[in-house]
Amino acid sequence: MREMLLMKAISFLKTQGFNVSTFMETNSCFDLVANRSDLKLVVKVYSNIDGFRKEQAEELQKIAKAFEAIILIIGEKTKAFTLKKGIVYERHLIPAMTFTTFVSIFDTVVPSVKYFKGKSIVGLDSDKLREKRDEFDLTLEELAKKTGITKESLYRLEHGFNTSIETAKKLEKLLKADLILEKNLLDDFVQTRKQTFSEKFDQKEKVFDEKFDDASLEKIHSLGLDVIEFKHAPFKAFGTKKEFLLIDKGKEKSDLTKKALVLEKTKAVFDSHSLILTKKFNLEKISSTTIMQEEELDSYSKANDLMKEIKKREKK
Incomplete structure (x- = not known):
């Protein structure tokens, strides 16, 4: 299913x-x-x-x-x-x-319509609710008696509060008006x-990570990229400065191929570059995904230099 x-x-x-x-x-x-x-x-x-x-x-x-x-x-x-x-x-x-x-x-x-604590909740056109009550020449107290809705609740509804769909339909039926907001x-x-x-x-520290479980991500972050590390996404991390970079790690050659395929699928939808880090395979790229040995990161001192190399390998 x-x-x-x-x-x-x-x-x-x-x-x-x-x-x-x-x-x-x-x-x-x-x-x-x-x-x-x-x-x-x-x-x-x-x-x-x-x-x-x-x-x-x-x-x-x-x-x-x-x-x-x-x-x-x-x-x-x-x-x-x-x-x-x-x-x-x-x-x-x-x-x-x-x-x-x-x-x-x-x-x-x-x-x-939203679901909240077991109820279907809707917004009402509060201005129209007041207008229809006035049109029927009803006070809040009189409308409360006719609908079984408390005066206090009606006051809140006329001032923009949401209510249950049952209450809304009850008011619509009595006042002969469409009151439920449409969006x-x-x-x-x-x-x-x-x-x-x-x-x-506006508060980067709440979005991007500052501490990492992985030393290679720590190194990429130290170059000047803002990085988010993932544990349940199909790739290891996301980095950005001016452009997006998808990051993953691979151990075996077959692993590299599978991970590159996932990154390529993501890149096909979200405009970004991609990088797979490995410890032992001396490859430059798979498809348009750059492959880089982890120790190579030590040769870069700025994020711009790393991104230039990634773009260079993508084009080969």
């Missing part, structure tokens, strides 16, 4: 003009990446979204910050219930939704991503 969901997502994204690469076979924190001129997506697919772990969510947040991408989960159910179409859930702060809901975010506008969810996701990216990159 998970494979079917993934194939449906890939097929749909291609119809929307995205360049797509898949990573389901790598057992990483994401299954596909997609890019078109206006948008980058990183997606994890599950039948049961309870399988998505906190450490995977943390890695996905790093990926989103690195590539300025929207991250989300496509799934069908949790252990307790089946996901409903039209509702955006959360799993470890990552938006989760059915495939049908995923498709709908590319529509012009849809009701903005272009894609624009909403993009705006949220931009705000998060801007806030985090």
Whole structure:
């Protein structure tokens, strides 16, 4: 079932003009990446979204910050219930939704429904709510009696607070008006991503790592590259100064080939360079991915010099 969901997502994204690469076979924190001129997506697919772990969510947040991408989960159910179409859930702060809901975010506008503490939550047009109450010549107290909603809750709704979809529909029926806010969810996701990216990159220490488990990453960082180290992504690290650099490490020659393929697939979607570090193989590149012995890093004193060599080998 998970494979079917993934194939449906890939097929749909291609119809929307995205360049797509898949990573389901790598057992990483994401299954596909997609890019078109206006948008980058990183997606994890599950039948049961309870399988998505906190450490995977943390890695996905790093990926989103690195590539300025929207991250989300496509799934069908949790252990307790089946996901409903039209509702955006959360799993470890990552938006989760059915495939049908995923498709709908590319529509012009849809009701903005989120799942929170067992309830479907919507936003209301607070100005329209006040206008309709005045039109029916009702005080807050009178409307409270007619709907069974407390006066205090109605006051909050008229001042921009969200409510359950049941409460919203009750008000819509009584006041004979469409009150539930509709949003272009894609624009909403993009705006949220931009705000998060801007806030985090203004505080680099919260995005990029300063300490590393791997000595070669420590060396690359010392050259002047900002680096993020991964444990659940299909590559070891991401580095940047002015350009993106995907970094991995390989031990055996067959290992190098597999890792280069993954980096090539990522590069095909996200504009970046790629580097695999090894201890014993004297190769210059595989496909367009640079291969470099770890000891070679000691010959560089600046990030620019390292990047020049990587680009040189890419072109050979």
